[in-house]
Amino acid sequence: MGSAIWFLSLHVFIQIYTIVATTDAGDSTALRSLWNEWKNVPPSWGSGDPCDDGWVGIGCTGLRVTSITLPSMNLVGGLSGDISTLSELQQLDLSYNKGLTGSLPSSIGNLKKLTNLILVGCGFIGPIPDTIGSLLLLRFLSLNSNGFTGHIPPSIGNLSNLYWLDLADNQLEGPIPVSNGSTPGLDMLINTGHFHFGKNKLYGQIPSQLFSSEMTLIHVLFESNQLSGTLPSTLGLVKTLEVVRFDNNSLNGRLPLNLNNLTSVQDLFLSNNVLTGPLPDLTGLNSLNTLYLSNNSFDSSDFPSWLAALPSLTTLMMEHTQLQGQVPATFFTLSNLQTVVLKHNQLNGTLNIGPGVSNQLQMIDLQTNLISGFNSAGTYTFDIILVGNPVCDETGATNTYCTLPPSNSLPLYSTPPKNCQPNSCSSGQISSPTCRCAYPYTGTLQFRGFFFSDLRNRTPYETLEQSLMQFFQSHQVPVDTVSLSNPRMDSFEYLLVNLSVFPFGPNSFNRTGISMIAFAFSNQSFKPPPEFFGPYVFHGDTYEQFSDEPASSKKSSIAIIGAVAGASVLFLLLLLAGIYGYRQRKRAERATKGNNPFAHWDSKKSSGNIPQLKGARCFSFEELKKYTNNFSEANDIGSGGYGKVYRGTLPTGELVAIKRAQQGSMQGGLEFKTEIELLSRVHHKNVVSLLGFCFEQGEQMLIYEYVPNGSLSDSLSGKSGIRVDWTRRLKIALGAARGLAYLHELANPPIIHRDIKSTNILLDERLNAKVSDFGLSKPMGDSEKGHVTTQVKGTMGYLDPEYYMTQQLTEKSDVYSFGVLMLEIITARRPIERGKYIVREVRMSMVKTKSLYNLQEILDPTIGLSTTPKGLEKFVDLAMSCVAESGADRPTMGEVVKEIESIMQLAGMNPNAESASTSATYEDATKGASLHPYSDESFAYSGALPASKIEPH
Structure with missing residues (x-):
């Protein structure tokens, strides 16, 4: 028993010494505060050094903690104010941890270097602290799907670098804040691409000041609030808009006539308001796929002729809009048309379905109108519903268009097995598309915008599956297959699709694998196929089958430390012995490393055996620091999923491009090994030259010739x-x-x-x-x-x-x-x-x-x-x-x-x-522009760009 205590004492104090020697003491203290605050932390936490020993979800640069990414870790607890001491923190992602509750500490405003604050799908409540407006480097602010209350902080208007702003699906209330000279507001966010505020309790008029021609907005989503008054004409000045949603509010008055300036708009949702006046002419909206205008009080008017001039239109929803007259047969020849719903209007005359009808058409719903006849140029395969029209009032009317089509209770789509027979799995496992029993990571993809309406069409889902697998494979996420199922529309006009992601190799994911998958969705690194899908949010389910070893009890650790605390003199002696042994080990490692640059190569983490080189030079970390002026921002020439690329100048004056891996990136070991092995043995004037590499101090860097004119x-x-x-x-x-x-x-x-x-x-x-x-x-x-x-x-x-x-x-x-x-x-x-x-x-x-x-x-x-x-x-x-x-x-x-x-x-x-x-x-x-090839564009798919560098649409 005594020898066991000595051993534990030695372990505890060597651990303490190591922390002091590597990770910054303040950062280590802050992480241990979080460790004490949270339940269900990863097993790697609490022992060893956060940076040097690789705590799951912790990314470091040098001695400082720069990222905390722990989505879908089943964390329970609150967010301690001690997090504010992590002064170098750039990314905080705790998404899909429903057990994280309480309010956000106001001290979060002290994280001045934070670029990504992402807390999607947690349980946070209370007001969003006004101090969030002091995070001036913030690019991504995603606080959606929580329980935040109170007003939108006007100070968010100070975030001039903000690109992504998502506060949807909370309990926020009050007016939309705009600047007034002394107080900032959302109108100041001219560089922001995304306003996502749906499913809140915002009220009052939409300020005309909110929009301007200087803005670069792509998505404006204010659906399902309590907004009133008119839609301001300034909206028509934002010509970059692609998705606009103001449905399910209490907007009234006339629609602005300049909406036809929004020539890039693909989705326009204005249904379920009390809009009046004439319908504006939307001629020129050649990208418009989806138009929702139902349940408004527009002036009675004939079927608008401009509708037949919208070449991309797939979905038209104009129920209860006081339309009258006859629907022209030419409208149904729009080549992309899929769904037409014109129920509960005063449309009359004869419905003519002529030749040349769209081959994508699935449904024409004209229930409860005044249509007296029906003519078709031939047979048709889509649904026509004329129930409640005079044409169906005749005694004995038995035509199919006079009956409602049967409802289909079966799922519309489910990923089929890939040439195999599904297994009967036990213990809660599920058979994957490749018929392997495993524990998948599951969740729901909620699309707030989408460019098709035929939910029975397999093509969008098959394309989405292919896109997901390409993303996971190219980013080396350990995924075997993905499965989609049960596409459906909810009451908010969102498209919901169930997603299951199956592990590669073992039958369950470890925490790193789950974090990589969840991170791809929470940070919007994954972008769905743009021909079918628009903005989305992912709702991750709890995952409980982690393959990692379970964490030991904190209480037992505390008890052990307490049991040995009395032997302070003995501890001190053991500590000195540990320090001496530690220094001797480090000296031996440095000597070994001097002869072998890959002495610390981890075949498991770094994807295989040590790289086999042929002529590449080994650079030291200190050399590269000197050549890049300590990796200064002035020499930062691009970013990718692998990390950042810096321009360096060798002592000879030769320019080089230094590709530096970011800890925790979705790429890394395999790409590093592949490029270093292949490029060290190929030499051709039309192949970029690899000059060398660096593999020390936890760094993986590749040094290339500098190619000045971009891609x-x-x-x-x-x-x-x-x-x-x-x-x-x-x-x-x-x-x-x-x-x-x-x-x-x-x-x-x-x-x-x-x-x-x-x-x-x-x-x-x-x-x-x-x-x-x-x-x-x-x-x-x-x-x-x-x-x-x-x-x-x-x-x-x-x-x-x-x-x-x-x-x-x-x-x-x-x-x-x-x-x-x-x-x-x-x-x-x-x-x-x-x-x-x-x-x-x-x-x-x-x-x-x-x-x-x-x-x-x-x-x-x-x-x-x-x-x-x-x-x-x-x-x-x-x-x-x-x-x-x-x-x-x-x-x-x-x-x-x-x-x-x-x-x-x-x-x-x-x-x-x-x-x-x-x-x-x-x-x-x-x-004077940065034209270097190692910029965002070069890494747009083969490496997942950090959210601060690539702009999701």
Whole structure:
């Protein structure tokens, strides 16, 4: 027993010494205060050092705690005011912990470096402290789905950097605060993209001052409040708006006539108010998908002719709006139309369903109108409901349109098994789509905006599943499959979909895995397919099957410490012995590390064995601090899911780009190992060069050559200000093709890039293309000739459909992605833009017998289309051969290189000539802007950007 006490004493005091020696003492004290305040903390908490020993959810920079991310940890307790002592804290995410209750301490305003404050779906109550307005660096403020009461703090108007503001689904009341000279207000948030205030108790008029033409708002959501008065005409000045919801309020008066200025709006919800006056003409809203105007008191009017001029309209809800007259047959020919609900109006005459009706149409509901006849040009497959009209009042009217369609009580969609038979699972486990019994992480996706209304259509859900899996795989989240089920509409006109996420490998997630999944939703890192879905919020369920070892009892720990506290002299001796042993161990580790930079490589955390290097230099952490001026903000040139990228200057004067991993990032070990192994052995002028790496002091950094002119995506979009005409685009395409052909045919072993896209093609000072970002790449061993079977990874829009269907990766998968890239080069369009896939658009529009193959409307006019660019049609032919459905029908990259060289000769260019001029001679519309390729855009999908860097829509 005595020896056991000695051992415990030694452990306790060495632990105390280690904390003092590493994590900042104040930060350590604050974390231990939270540990004492909360129940169900992760087992790693309470022992060892928070930073050095990796407490789950704690991220550190040097000795300081910079992030606390603990979503869905089943935490119970309150938020201690001691958290305010974490003066370097930048991110706090405690979402989906319903057991976290009480009020937010006003001292939270002392966290001056906080950029993300995210407390979605907790149990916090009381007023939101006014001190929150002093967090001037705040980018994300998400306090939705709690029980907050009182008024919206006007001080939020001081947060000039705020991008995301979500206070929805609380009990907030009072008027919308605007500035008055001495008091700030929401009208000052001109850089904010998101106003989410739905499901509160806000009252009073909407101040006209709230909106202005300076604003960059994307979503304005004030649904289900108690707002009154008129909708201000200043709303029509915010031309960036995409989703507008003021439904379920008490708004009255006329709608502003300038609503048709909102040409980017996709969802417009104004139903369930007391609006009066004439309907405004919405002609010109060519992006409008969903229009909800039901249950208002508009002036009686004929069916508006402008409705037939809304090309994107999918859903029209105008129940109880005093419409009269006849619905024109041409309205039903809108190509995207799915649902029309015009119940309880005075529509009359004969309903005509002519030829050319939308093939997406699912329902026309005209119950309780004055329709006296019905004509159809032929058979139809959608529901027509005319119950309560004179046409159905005749005795014996038995037509199907005179009866209500049967209600379908079965779920509208559920992810089917993937070619297997579901298992009968026990102990609360569930059979996954791959028929494995496991404990999934579950929750509900609540879409506040969506661009379809046919809930029976499988395509949106299948696309959402694919998007989720691509996200999890590309961010290395340990997910095997996802399952969606039971899509439904609730009383607030939200689309709800149940989500189950199944673990990869074991049958349950550990806490880190759950935190990674929940973090993706709470921080809006995951973005659903934009062609179907708009703003969303996730409601995570409690997860109780963590695979981690259970935490030992705090009480027993306290008892043990108390039992040994009396032996203070003995403790002191043991402490001195521990310190001596600790220093000796550290000295030995430093000596070992000097000879082996990967002495501390953890094969479990870092995805496999030690990297096998070939010629990359090992830089010390102190060297890189010096080269970047201590990683100063002035040298910060970009961010991604991996972390930040800094510009550095070597003693020789050479510029380098230093990619520094962020602790707790969703990428890390695997990408670090893949890039360091592959890039250390490839050398080609069209492949970005890796100069070295750093792996010490808990840091993972990669050092690349500095490529000054951004990505190809930047130039095509105009972001970089560099004009790329037809000849320069050919040269860039050739350079990228040569780099990729080298990887396939000359690298040893051959390499499949797996993520070819315009953001991964960098341009040097002479606009030479360089292939970059090898985090997803796959070397092909001798035993894998032909193909390698692997999990699907890549970027939506560029992904080879054959690879996606078979999971068999070949060099031809890169060829497909390169073909998409070629189409992007000539169109300057993203592969998927507003639901349109560029490959399909080109394929459908091509007419080879016409000039420019009839692609004038798709081609980028800055190429110069007044005269046919020489070789463009051959370039299109080559691109389309690269995106052939079967990999066997696609050329090799070597063949692609030869064909582009031939096209360049046809255009009078020498494919082997160096560029004669630098980018400095080109048009530059953004003098002084940061054009570096390692910026937000470069990491937009292959790495989850921190919320402060990428703007979710």
